[in-house]
Amino acid sequence: MRLLISPASPFVRKVRVLLRETGLLDQVEEVNVTTTPLASDPTVLAVNPIGKIPALMRDDGPALYDSRVITRFLNEVAGAALYPEGQIWDVLTLEATADGIMEAAVLMTYELRFRPEAQQSAAWTEAQWAKASRAVAAINDRWMGHLAGPVNIGQISVGCALSYLDLRHDLRNWRAGNADLAAWHAAWVLRDSMVATAT
Numbered sequence: 422m423r424l425l426i427s428p429a430s431p432f433v434r435k436v437r438v439l440l441r442e443t444g445l446l447d448q449v450e451e452v453n454v455t456t457t458p459l460a461s462d463p464t465v466l467a468v469n470p471i472g473k474i475p476a477l478m479r480d481d482g483p484a485l486y487d488s489r490v491i492t493r494f495l496n497e498v499a500g501a502a503l504y505p506e507g508q509i510w511d512v513l514t515l516e517a518t519a520d521g522i523m524e525a526a527v528l529m530t531y532e533l534r535f536r537p538e539a540q541q542s543a544a545w546t547e548a549q550w551a552k553a554s555r556a557v558a559a560i561n562d563r564w565m566g567h568l569a570g571p572v573n574i575g576q577i578s579v580g581c582a583l584s585y586l587d588l589r590h591d592l593r594n595w596r597a598g599n600a601d602l603a604a605w606h607a608a609w610v611l612r613d614s615m616v617a618t619a620t
């Protein structure tokens with residue numbers, strides 16, 4: 422299988438961390454591409470009409486895309502337990518919350534990088550940050566129990582979302598007021614899978 426990636430993408434990182442956590446890395450070749458909202462990579466477009474990464478090109482079936490689809494598929498391939506049945510709805514909601522942080526944070530990055538300065542909207546950027554910071558606070562206040570225990574897809578997603586905030590929006594200081602989550606993240610980034618996928 423071939424995974425279309427760009428290392429800085431938090432959505433891609435979810436999949437790359439999963440490959441390392443589940444021992445699947447030798448079954449998947451990671452292929453670097455450059456794709457942006459204004460210029461989709463042709464290799465990506467050939468398998469994902471949305472033009473986004475990650476996309477997983479399978480040997481025996483159509484490509485899969487959207488990180489949530491790919492991670493669930495690879496969990497099955499590995500026979501892993503990243504989607505524990507007893508807590509499935511909580512874990513999926515935690516993953517969705519982390520993905521929401523990523524979406525808002527990536528849109529903030531794109532606004533500055535791809536929209537001409539005269540057309541950039543500070544109000545729009547701040548509204549995106551409000552989404553991300555509310556979600557960070559919600560995880561700190563309500564979800565810490567789910568970040569303990571065996572590795573699951575919620576934890577992987579939260580780790581990637583917070584590390585992306587560090588990478589692109591560190592001046593926003595997401596740790597302020599979120600001490601429990603900051604302590605969890607400090608330990609999480611020491612995992613081999615996170616160290617190996619750091620940019």
Ligand SMILES: N[C@@H](CCC(=O)N[C@@H](CS)C(=O)NCC(=O)O)C(=O)O
Nearest residue numbers: 430432456457458473474475487488
């Ligand atoms: N919901 C998608 C989001 C993926 C996404 O937004 N990827 C970004 C990179 S971080 C991308 O490919 N952007 C190119 C574009 O917007 O055309 C997922 O979970 O995979």
